[in-house]
Amino acid sequence: MTMASVGLTSALLAASIVGFQYGVYEDIRFRFLEARALKLVQSSTWRDSVYVFPPGFRPIYDCKEPTMAVTFLSPYVLGLPRGTLSDARLPLHFAIYEGDTVATQRIVAWRPDLCSSEAIADAFYEAHLRSPNIAWPWVSHHPAGMDWTPYKGFNMSFNQIPATLEL
Secondary structure, three states: OOHHHHHHHHHHHHHHHHHHHOOOOOOOOOHHHHHHOEEEEOOOOOEEEEEOOOOOOOOOOOOOOOOOEEEEEHHHHHHHOOOOOOOOOOHHHHHHHHHHHHHHHHHHHHHHOOOOOHHHHHHHHHOOOOOHHHHHHHHHHOOOOOOOOOOOOOOEEEOOOOHHOOO
C-alpha cells in the first residue's frame, strides 16, 4: 500500500493533510464551484456586463431587498472590475454581497491573496465589517498607509480603518 493510498483512505488523516494544503476547505468549496458556473455576458442595457446565474442555480437575493430574487449581478455591484472575463476574487466578493460572514472569514483565512482593497471596501460599504475581530485580519494583509479609492465612492486609508470599527 502506498503512502498516498493510506492517507486518502483515512478520513481523519486526509482532513489533516488537506487542511494544511493550498486547497479548498470543504465547507466553502461550493462557492468556488459556483463561481466557475457564473458566466460574464455582455448586456444589452446600460451595464457593461453581468454575471448570469445559470438555470438551477441556488436562489440569490438582493442584498438591499432580501425578498427580491435576482438572476444576474453586475461586477460593479460585487465590487469587481467591469472589464475582466474572470476574477479569482469572485467567490469572496459574492460571499460579501450575500452577507455570509462565516464564508467570508473562511475564504480570507484560506486564501488571503484574494483579500484586496476592493474586497475590504465592499465589505465596509455593505456594512459587514463593523466588528474588529472580523475586520482586522483583512486589514493586516495590506501595508499600513496604503491608500485606495474603490469605484463605489467609498474612500478610506488603511490607517483610518481601525477608527471606523465598533470597539
